[in-house]
Amino acid sequence: MSKITKLNLTRLKMESFGDYIRRLRVEKGLNQTELAAKIGLDSGGLSKVENGKKELKENKLLLLAKALKIDVADIKKQYLSEKFAEDCFKYKCPEAVFQLAEEKAKYYKSVNIKQSKLKF
Amino acid sequence: MSKITKLNLTRLKMESFGDYIRRLRVEKGLNQTELAAKIGLDSGGLSKVENGKKELKENKLLLLAKALKIDVADIKKQYLSEKFAEDCFKYKCPEAVFQLAEEKAKYYKSVNIKQSKLKF
DNA sequence: ATTTAACTTGGTAATTTTTGACAAATATAA
DNA sequence: TTATATTTGTCAAAAATTACCAAGTTAAAT
Structure with missing residues (x-):
């Protein structure tokens, strides 16, 4: 990796999964309570997701994609x-x-x- | 991907983690019972590992690397x-x-x- | 065919991890 | 302040993982 790239990596904040969800939620004008309800979670749960304190299994991921009207493949990529x-x-x-x-x-x-x- | 590459992928068997462990074990002339004992497992457990039916956490991984005298980074790479x-x-x-x-x-x-x- | 050793597989109980719900605390905004 | 939004911790239930045991299968040798 070039020095420039490395510098950028250390300086630019990389968007986490939680950031990504939060950004989309805010863009849609939803608060945590509203979005959380759509995916069967309470606001506390969604808060933890947005702050990287985990929670979330695949079915929630699909609901989230639907609620935020985003591509399922994209959210899976971000999550995984x-x-x-x-x-x-x-x-x-x-x-x-x-x-x-x-x-x-x-x-x-x-x-x-x-x-x-492979047991799945 | 080129057609050649794709063909190779479909024909050549890719070595799984279990295959990798088994190959090294056999090379060292150990049977499952012997190797399993060194990592605090029974032979049934090691059999499942070698056959991709899972089991294995990080501490076992380190013991395995030691028992098989292989690089820890390498086994982590194979496993993850x-x-x-x-x-x-x-x-x-x-x-x-x-x-x-x-x-x-x-x-x-x-x-x-x-x-x-990040809670780890 | 029988014996023996190596391996595979399934069941299960114990443990650990994950999850969702609730409530209290904190922050933000009007 | 008051109201709204978010964060955080705790707790019990649910799910997943794990070790352990025992029965079953395979393979090789004689």
């Missing part, structure tokens, strides 16, 4: 990338993990993976 | 990449997630992330 990055950080894992993960994901998609084998 | 790929597949998430995840991971590393904020 955050989870992955946190895991990588937590485990102190080299970032090369992501390249390998992408290869594996493509491989899973290319073969018709047996659900039993 | 598999988890990430499975999640991506399960969520039907676009593979662009990995590029974003890598950016986020680099960002987390570049700022001195507050543990409280």
